Amino acid sequence: MQRRDFLIGSVIAAAGAATMQSASAETAALPAADPATPATDGAYWTAVRDLYEVDRSIANLENGYWGIMARPVLEAYLENTRRVNRENSFYARSAFGADFETVRLRVAAAVGAQPEEVALTRGATEALQTLIAGYNKLQPGDTVLYADLDYDSMQYAMNALRDRRGVEVKNFAIPEPATREAVLETYRTVLEQTPKAKLLLLTHLSHRTGLVMPIREIADMARAKGIATIVDAAHSWGQIPFDVADLGADFVGFNLHKWIGAPVGMGFFHIRKDRLADIDIHLADQDWPADDIRSRIHTGTIDFAAALTVPAALDLHERIGAAAKNARLVHLRNYWVERIRPIDAFDILTPDEAGMHAGITSFRVRGKTSKEDNTALVAKLRDEFKVLTVRRAGVAAGQCIRVSPALYTTEAEVDRLVEALTTIGAS
Template sequence: MTRELEMDDLQYRTPAFEQALVSLPTPSANASGDDAYWERVRALYHVSDRLVNLENGYWGAMPEPVKSMYAWWTERINHENSLWVRERWARAVEALRAEVAAALGCEADEIVLTRGATEAMLALIGGYRRLRPGDTVLYSDLDYPAMRHAMAWLHERRGVEPVCFSIPEPATRENVLAAYEEQLRRHPRTRLLLLTHLSHSTGLMMPVREIAEMARAAGAETIVDAAHSWGQVDFRPQDLGVSFVGFNLHKWVAAPLGCGCLYIKRGEVGAIDRYFGDRDHAEDDIRSRIHTGSPNFAAWLTLPAALELHRRISAAAKGARLRHLRSLWVEPARRLPGLAVLTPDDPTMVAGITAFRLDGKTSAADNDAIVATLRDRHGVFTVRRDGPAAGDVVRVTPALYTRAADVMQLVRGLEALGAGHG
């Protein structure tokens, strides 16, 4: 006989996880510069010290307590195999959905779990059905490559005209809003707008609500890529003022790789096609808008642990700490000749990710060479990112385990670059 699914199954805690919750204090209101507190957080991680890793935007390393839960679920799923999954997965995944929705601050029937933000975003973009031949779809150079490609592909799928434009450099709230206003004026048949909440390339955080309101007034709906924002920025989907959002859980919430979700505001699911004609769920059920097949069960079952530790530290404290670490290197970097920091200091326009460019160094080869110099001569790991129309950049992304001394090591490397002797 099938056993009832008990929440204790999902909330099972290893000794390492229990100890972490007991030993980690709640951060204070001004914890951003409290290095003693962040040393306690750092102690939760087991990461390589071969280099100072300032490339933490790819995905987030799991803290050891979360990793212990992932190992526990991996063992259990492999031990029981289909005995557990066939009997219990259908109810387990609904409990997981409810956990993620509660963390997001929305209803469970407004989200569905995915294997990442890219999967969620491609389902939203490719499935958006309120387009007619000759309509315009609008996106920018700072959007993620896979999403830009999908927007361009809508020409083949829907017969629309894709338009890509460049975000101004240096960016400010005023000139970003003006750029979107101008593009909507120039393209009055725009019916779909892609917005990236926090750019993967430069770290620029868009004023999504204002732009979405502008687009709505012009007759366009907005799909938001929140792959990099949720977890290092404290917000709910409703705060963005849009109906369609793709999220990652394996970046700043530090769940295992392969965890994301798709959000569709209640009442708006009809705007998105069923996923390849899915018939497993009803026409008005968001679960028919994605079909992942067999996910990494253990990864998804680790979500309650990742979310609980995320709540203990809090998105507000994470965001404040990451901005603090950013400021430690950005303030001296702005004084270096020939170096441009590509995000403003306006706290509404930036979080922890920021990129820089050296004068005249715009190619992939130029920026790969800068990354190599910082790595090989100064012991700091960064990454080149393409996308911005003005040229490639070097992206700097601290993590919660990053120390102030780590970002100062980057500053010394930048000073050496500026002095011309790398």
């Protein structure tokens, strides 16, 4: 029986290796971008676009929800789904654990972390809520802080600390128009005015407006005052080139199904080795030792195939390169912002200042800050101009509309947005 199990396990492992090899072949065939013009190399980005099967009946500029899988990633996911469905619980109970650990090691290497600092989750929301709820260094009377541009679910988790830990919760607004110095001054002032602050939530790239925060400087400010930082990097990793150490944060939550392009339902968190004890063991988990980061999250049965497909997504991400992805997304963002910013009817909420934006940027019609106003404009863009955007709430100065191009977006599709807004702005 042992020999039989060994042979079957070997066949399963070989099948998995073959799947990853076939998934990587098309990725490996992708040519290199022109290093002199990585953002506008037409032949290169055409080759990248050809990796995506996209409905072009509408210009989809709402890619912040999640990132669709490129064809080699999708094919790997489908094959992994067939494999898991075929081999069923024998695979799940005999080989998946080792394969899941291989994925974790690959993710840690990709983000520049030690394996013992990374645990896989079902997305950034699960990762960040677990970190926030599990932070155990808070005492009654302490204060926790977050800004208006932080993600809704993370704000909810911070608010829940009022009852869970007996702390005060303080929120504040990021100024408009935002500049690097204005953002830093806002955090500097809030930290100075909140002597009992012990935990600060930060968002590297805001899902509301696309504003990129100077995280390292803010985290350093907080650390100097004994304040821990939890960073939401759901939208930044894959849009901006960085390693986790560059953030200087104590705890970070990441997504793999947004700008990395893995199947929906994959993310992870990072806890610095010297801070592991500051996060509670998840619901008294006993599957892992207390000194193992995997004891800080227990999600039960996951989508096996989604996890197995993460390396294929990382293959493509690394083949294109974080710097080239950033250059392309920034180019597509600037392509419309530069033509719309001079129109008096609109406020562009994300600054042009270098390092303060990537691909996502939000706007609003000047003075139109309500849910109704922005819902109507999203519908108008979709139904009359065939351009998909999304309304974003929660910005202190009023609601807005987010524009999120993808790697498969063409300049012609962005032109449709410009034409639509030019028409609307003139009416």
